[in-house]
Amino acid sequence: MPASEAISPDMHHVGSLAEFELDVCKIVQVDGRDVGVIRTEQGVYAIANRCPHMGGGICYGTVTGLMTATSPENISYDETRKAMRCPWHGWEFFLNDGTAVGGITSRRLRRFPLHIIQDEVYVILRMPRPDQAETPRGDDG
Numbered sequence: 001m002p003a004s005e006a007i008s009p010d011m012h013h014v015g016s017l018a019e020f021e022l023d024v025c026k027i028v029q030v031d032g033r034d035v036g037v038i039r040t041e042q043g044v045y046a047i048a049n050r051c052p053h054m055g056g057g058i059c060y061g062t063v064t065g066l067m068t069a070t071s072p073e074n075i076s077y078d079e080t081r082k083a084m085r086c087p088w089h090g091w092e093f094f095l096n097d098g099t100a101v102g103g104i105t106s107r108r109l110r111r112f113p114l115h116i117i118q119d120e121v122y123v124i125l126r127m128p129r130p131d132q133a134e135t136p137r138g139d140d141g
């Protein structure tokens with residue numbers, strides 16, 4: 001798991017585009033946190049390694065397209081609508097906006113801004129001010 005280099009307090013270099021295999025979530029360390037970086041044909045995304053369902057390591061899951069069915073005989077697969085499938089219970093979240101596939105929850109996958117400058121990938125991770133520090137959440141996530 002490679003560590004990032006910070007080029008500003010919030011902007012972290014996590015590698016070159018070529019280091020990110022298509023449709024695979026690669027976990028990098030950014031300021032001590034696991035961040036999943038995913039390169040797809042549609043774009044490059046950075047996500048938290050924490051599933052909105054029960055906090056599992058969603059970055060160990062798989063990147064998938066969207067499977068829909070209007071009947072058992074009428075199934076389609078949309079390769080352009082990419083989602084991350086959590087390996088724990090199979091919930092899926094769209095990479096482009098973090099919403100849950102099928103609307104099974106209103107919780108969203110946490111995403112981080114990302115910039116690509118001359119084929120180098122930078123994740124923006126703002127450290128919270130001390131007065132904005134997160135408080136631990138209960139088991140219900």
Ligand code: FES
Pocket residue numbers: 051052053054055056057058086087088089090091
């Ligand atoms: S923790 Fe990810 S689907 Fe349950």
